[in-house]
Amino acid sequence: MFRRAFLGLALAVATLAAVPAPAAGLPDLKGRRIVAVTENAYYPLNFTDPKTGKGIGWEYDAVNEIARRLNATVEWQTTAWDSMIQAVQGGQFDIGMDGISITDERRKQIDYSDPYMVSEQFMLVRGNEKRFADAKSFGADAKLLVGAQSGTTNFYVAVSDLLGGNDKSPRLKLFETFGASLQALKVGDVDTVLMDMAGAQGNMDAAPGVFKIVGKGLGHDEFGFIFKKGSDLVAPVNAALAAMKADGTLARLEKKWFYDYKITN
Structure with a gap:
């Protein structure tokens, strides 16, 4: 899905001020x-x-x-x-x-x-990760694995920015859901997954010390x-x-x- 990433954002919903329905000047879909x-x-x-x-x-x-x-x-x-x-x-x-x-x-x-x-994608890693610090050093170590969901933004950015464009690389481990790839990272089955900054920050806040971000933002969607x-x-x-x-x-x-x-x- 060339989807997933967050950061650069520019919209989100909250408790909103009262607005007529339909709002003035907008189309009326009549219920x-x-x-x-x-x-x-x-x-x-x-x-x-x-x-x-x-x-x-x-x-x-x-x-x-x-x-x-x-x-x-x-x-x-x-x-x-x-x-x-x-x-x-x-x-x-x-x-x-x-x-x-x-x-x-x-x-x-x-x-x-x-x-x-x-949005941009960032490399989320385990909190004690010391083997690599950015996309370049990750790519240089053939033993390191990246987890992704097939067809997603994290998949395409991982292939292009971490694996030299090789979508058949044995270093790419695919998961049916993003949650499964995150769990794989947590237990050490993969070494990084890509997330937008907001999503990464949310997971770091929910489990202090378990995860951290390394390197600069990747991709732009x-x-x-x-x-x-x-x-x-x-x-x-x-x-x-x-x-x-x-x-x-x-x-x-x-x-x-x-x-x-x-x-x-």
């Missing part, structure tokens, strides 16, 4: 039901609240607020990342999200919203919501995003989820 889908496993964009078991995060808040401003309702669904784009393309869901990078190749299959976030080709939701969603950026809502969401929120069990 339309929008079926939204996410993986619910990509902190802090979408994940399960450990206290309530409910899905929360930046993307949940952002889409709920977009729907409110457009006089629409949201029905939330979850699906695995590897089937999401195909499901949205086939019309099973109206809008999809999972930190999905905007690429020309994907534009052949689906439509995107305007970018809602810009823009994230967008995805839609079936020709969807009539693209323009209204873009209008709502523009309004949320202009009135400071996106900045408040960024602060809420990428700086203020802390994982607690």
